[in-house]
Amino acid sequence: MAGRHRKRPGLPVQIPQQRASRPVGMVDARTRVEHLVPDDVLATHRLNYLTRCGAVILAASLTEPGRSRCRECAR
Numbered sequence: 001m002a003g004r005h006r007k008r009p010g011l012p013v014q015i016p017q018q019r020a021s022r023p024v025g026m027v028d029a030r031t032r033v034e035h036l037v038p039d040d041v042l043a044t045h046r047l048n049y050l051t052r053c054g055a056v057i058l059a060a061s062l063t064e065p066g067r068s069r070c071r072e073c074a075r
Ligand SMILES: [Zn+2]
Pocket: 034, 035, 036, 051, 052, 053, 054, 055, 070, 071, 072, 073
């Protein structure tokens, strides 16, 4: 029986690659302007987020449509 207990190669399971940080649109509750927040910042789950343009926003309801989009973030 020796030598017949070889391990079968495992199925190639790939760990999903981390996608590149993708900014998420977030409306500022005060100005109603939609800024882009990098998802790593979003992952901190705070009320205030540092946006792509450097503004710190107070997150509005996600159903809040917002009035306009931040031009600085869109660049
Ligand atoms: Zn912005």
